[in-house]
Amino acid sequence: MNGMQGVNEKLSSRPHKLASNRVWRTYHGGKMLEAWQGGEQPTDNSMPEEWIASVVRARNVGREHIVEGLSRVLTEGAEEVTLQDLIAADPVGFLGRRHHEKYGSETGVLVKALDAAERLTIQVHPDRVMAQEIFQSQFGKTEAWYILGGREIEGQPPYILYGFKPGMTRDTWEKLFWDQDIEGMIQALHKIEVQPGQVILVEGGMPHAIGSGCFLIEIQEPTDYTIRIERTTPTGRVIPDAMCHQGAGFDRMFDCFHYETYSLDEIKSRYRLQPKLIQKTESFEKYALLSYENTPYFGLESIEIKKQYALHQHGEFSVLVVAEGAGTLSWENGRVRVTRGDQIFLPAGVDALICESEHGDEPLHLLRCLPPRT
Known part of the structure; x- marks a missing residue:
């Protein structure tokens, strides 16, 4: 375990792209989700949800033998592991000391992308x-929806x-x-009726x-x-x-x-x-879509980057979803390219992240999902 902890101390100081994590549900959908993720032949099916930064197993009667819902991370020089395992090996490094003192190894938040072809x-x-x-359970299931788009x-x-x-x-x-x-x-x-950009608590x-035709990001307990x-x-x-x-x-x-x-x-x-403007410059616009004044259970920010934005974590972790565009994320020891549909876990050990848009005429639009208030 000591060797594993040593490895994860380094892992907690860098962002992690998460593998696609589709989950079976009782309704059909997913065509818009697959297109958003770059799929060449998107279709509706029984896997209409993408669970993001998930340490939660899905509860599906008749499928209890299938472990589904847990997010996976591809680490350098290692086999694919679950986000849950990485956090358990270094909870303070990944989640931050204040969060760990209150919630242990629980992230306290779950993010999803879902597309409903039926109500x-x-x-x-x-x-x-x-x-x-x-x-x-110490957690209920208060949630909020950010409408990405939709179809008739x-x-x-x-x-x-x-x-x-x-x-x-x-x-x-x-x-x-x-x-x-x-x-x-x-x-x-x-x-x-709902429109892109709206937020519902x-x-x-x-x-x-959720009605038919809704394509949204959900943040929840x-x-x-x-x-x-x-x-x-x-x-x-x-x-x-x-x-x-x-x-x-x-x-x-x-x-x-x-x-x-x-x-x-x-x-x-x-x-x-209603979105609240936090900061607007020639390089970026940052909005609070959901603040701790609305609910103490999670937060949601929208960051539209035309050129560059410096993201600071202040000892807390967060989850990034690339809503639109493409660009790069740079930190002290590396950089990674991201594009629409990507999902990134930012451990608390990542103090600062430089986010740059690849195309000035097409902003890099990040949704930043925040953990419960500590």
Whole structure:
């Protein structure tokens, strides 16, 4: 182990490109995701999500024998290893001392890219109180979506279903479930069209569904607890009971919903977040898309680089997703070229990173995903 720790002390002082990490889900999609990643013949399939900087195993009933969801790193002079293994060998170097003191070897955050060719089943994720009570987990599944793009599916522009309309009660919601009144469930939630660049915060307990045609980056707490209220997907795939209640049982799963109701204006003003300009120069523009004022569980920044940007970590780690463009990332002992769709883990040991755009007329657009507030 001492030798391994010595190697990882060096690994924690450099960025790491992550291998593609597609994950099976109950819905179809992924065509736009594959095109974004440079695929020559993109298609929709049952692997519509890319899990980024993940130390979380996917919870898929019937596929428990398959280890899926864990991100992999290709290290120099070594075989491909999981990000989880590298962090475990040097948690302070990779995650930072303050984070390690609070969360141990847990990153506390999970990033995904997903593309939905069909509407996802209406669902909810537990907040931290319910996650601890029902699943004995310190993390719930509050999440946020950054809309990268989208496509029309059967003439329908990209949309989401979000939040209970006025008049909803727990008794009514439970009856809709037992009757499997899908149209009644859909009508109980607000339908909102989405546009590229928008950010939506989805707190634990909020009922929702990503609609068909959505292509987005999701940043969330690091769990896969998804309570599904529909027992059949829109394209007819049967959802096993355990995929509905996640092992909690049908009675307890309704405890995970928050039954507050909202007008459409309340939803848009409270949960559709506005970017805040942090700094603008001739070389770059930096925005806070999601700050710790919105949620303490994670943060999200947008950095559009025309020429050059110096990224400083201040003893914390982060995750970079290349949303558009191409360029180079340089640090004390090296440099790496990046292009659209790339995903990079920046250990806390990387104090400074110089990010340069390859083409001045096409900015290098980085999304920087931040861990929980410490």
